[in-house]
Amino acid sequence: MSSKVLFAWIGKTDLRAAQGELGESLGPIGQAVKQRTFTHVALLSNYKREEENHFIDWLKTKTSSPIFKYHVILTSPTEFREIYNTAVSTISKIKEKLGQKDFFATYHLSPGTPAMAAVWIILSKTSHPAEVIESSPEHGVKTVSLPFDISAEYIPHILKPTDDEILKLTQGLPPESPEFGYIIHRCKEMKRVIAQARRLAVHDVPVLIQGESGTGKELFARAIHASSPRKDKPFVAVNCGSIPPELVESEFFGHKKGSFTGAVSDRDGYFSVADGGTLFLDEIGELPLPAQVKLLRAIQEGSITKVGSSKSQSINVRIIAATNRNLVEELATGRFREDLFHRIAVGVLQLPPLRERLGDLNPIIDHILESINKQFKDKPGWKHKKLSVGARNLMHQHPWQGNIRELYNTISRAAIWTPNDTIESDDIREALFPINDSKKDQEKILNRPLGNGFSLPDILADVARHYLKRAIEESRGNKTKIASLINLPSYQTVSNWMKKYDIEE
Numbered sequence: 001m002s003s004k005v006l007f008a009w010i011g012k013t014d015l016r017a018a019q020g021e022l023g024e025s026l027g028p029i030g031q032a033v034k035q036r037t038f039t040h041v042a043l044l045s046n047y048k049r050e051e052e053n054h055f056i057d058w059l060k061t062k063t064s065s066p067i068f069k070y071h072v073i074l075t076s077p078t079e080f081r082e083i084y085n086t087a088v089s090t091i092s093k094i095k096e097k098l099g100q101k102d103f104f105a106t107y108h109l110s111p112g113t114p115a116m117a118a119v120w121i122i123l124s125k126t127s128h129p130a131e132v133i134e135s136s137p138e139h140g141v142k143t144v145s146l147p148f149d150i151s152a153e154y155i156p157h158i159l160k161p162t163d164d165e166i167l168k169l170t171q172g173l174p175p176e177s178p179e180f181g182y183i184i185h186r187c188k189e190m191k192r193v194i195a196q197a198r199r200l201a202v203h204d205v206p207v208l209i210q211g212e213s214g215t216g217k218e219l220f221a222r223a224i225h226a227s228s229p230r231k232d233k234p235f236v237a238v239n240c241g242s243i244p245p246e247l248v249e250s251e252f253f254g255h256k257k258g259s260f261t262g263a264v265s266d267r268d269g270y271f272s273v274a275d276g277g278t279l280f281l282d283e284i285g286e287l288p289l290p291a292q293v294k295l296l297r298a299i300q301e302g303s304i305t306k307v308g309s310s311k312s313q314s315i316n317v318r319i320i321a322a323t324n325r326n327l328v329e330e331l332a333t334g335r336f337r338e339d340l341f342h343r344i345a346v347g348v349l350q351l352p353p354l355r356e357r358l359g360d361l362n363p364i365i366d367h368i369l370e371s372i373n374k375q376f377k378d379k380p381g382w383k384h385k386k387l388s389v390g391a392r393n394l395m396h397q398h399p400w401q402g403n404i405r406e407l408y409n410t411i412s413r414a415a416i417w418t419p420n421d422t423i424e425s426d427d428i429r430e431a432l433f434p435i436n437d438s439k440k441d442q443e444k445i446l447n448r449p450l451g452n453g454f455s456l457p458d459i460l461a462d463v464a465r466h467y468l469k470r471a472i473e474e475s476r477g478n479k480t481k482i483a484s485l486i487n488l489p490s491y492q493t494v495s496n497w498m499k500k501y502d503i504e505e
Contacts, residue, residue: 006042009045011027018055019054210324213405221235253306255269279318411431
């Protein structure tokens with residue numbers, strides 16, 4: 001069962017209608033819910049709370065749809081950036097609450113300021129497609145036709161200059177190395193992480209970089225090394241997840257000829273090769289516990305012993321580790337050693353996923369496309385590729401669970417597959433892989449932080465709505481079949497649950 005949500009700012013005319021100052025007129029929002037059918041109504045407001053609450057109570061007499069109200073504080077009702085960020089945040093909250101699938105939005109242009117209406121138009125044509133409506137006492141409620149495209153590159157994500165906190169973080173540091181310049185960004189979150197990384201770089205301490213796959217953990221590790229006193233020494237990257245357990249000692253510490261079957265010559269391990277420089281342990285969370293013990297001993301003692309040798313060798317390496325796992329949770333389950341964690345997690349960086357880097361997507365897309373054009377420019381039949389407005393907007397609507405790696409591969413596929421010089425929406429749509437939200441949905445349910453607004457009843461309600469809607473769809477609304485599918489005692493119980501969780505018959 002799909003959700004159709006009306007989004008609107010509460011306007012002065014709406015408040016006057018609720019006060020009875022407009023006679024029979026219902027105001028823009030009242031008129032919309034009276035003449036159109038919505039499963040939910042999401043309202044934003046920067047008026048006084050008592051005015052908002054009075055309006056909501058009045059609106060509930062005009063519609064049976066659940067109403068979500070979000071009180072916001074704006075420095076000005078025409079402050080474009082604040083209005084935009086508030087609208088995007090509200091849409092995301094509603095999508096998470098109701099579920100991404102079969103979600104249809106309607107934006108109401110009439111209530112609120114012209115800046116608020118402009119934001120709804122931009123969102124409807126770019127990152128958050130939706131129906132757009134307007135209303136008036138003379139003409140009623142009508143859908144607005146917008147026969148034009150707006151490129152997502154004009155979305156107002158250009159953030160303010162670096163704030164004082166970030167400036168403080170970077171004070172007293174040497175000039176930024178070219179490697180940090182390779183990290184394309186505009187958003188405040190990445191500016192802060194880069195400032196933290198630059199500060200850690202000049203101090204010879206272990207660093208743990210956490211973040212989802214594809215967020216650029218190795219890029220950060222290389223930039224830290226290049227900005228450190230060890231920059232002229234080796235940087236050795238190791239994929240911990242690819243080392244067979246029986247070869248951990250040999251790979252890390254080296255071996256002597258004849259020490260085991262296949263050891264046909266002496267070999268230096270990663271620690272020896274990286275001596276004096278930086279050892280980057282990518283996906284350290286994949287190491288089995290016995291391997292973690294051996295690694296810990298080498299870090300603690302500053303020495304290694306090759307397999308097949310009785311002589312120890314002093315080593316001096318800086319450890320930079322990375323993982324896409326939550327190592328604190330791994331500690332709780334016993335899958336990662338606490339003593340090793342405290343050895344490597346002296347400086348900790350948390351890289352944000354691409355979907356949270358507001359304003360960064362466009363420059364990254366442009367950089368990737370430029371690099372692909374350079375890579376293939378001499379290939380027979382290659383045409384210099386550019387993106388259509390629709391293709392760029394479609395990319396802004398995708399969650400990019402694989403982050404920059406997924407983005408790069410998607411653009412590469414689309415650029416190679418299309419014989420034309422312009423990559424269109426259909427090319428991107430064909431190049432995208434289906435979204436699998438099952439694991440993330442489970443994490444959202446099971447791993448939410450307690451306190452700070454945590455509500456067990458709300459979570460249980462979300463779960464109930466999810467399975468009720470699935471059962472309704474599968475049974476085509478047959479309540480006896482619904483009861484059987486989700487193990488409720490009777491069709492009457494199904495009706496009670498549907499009423500309790502605001503699910504329409």
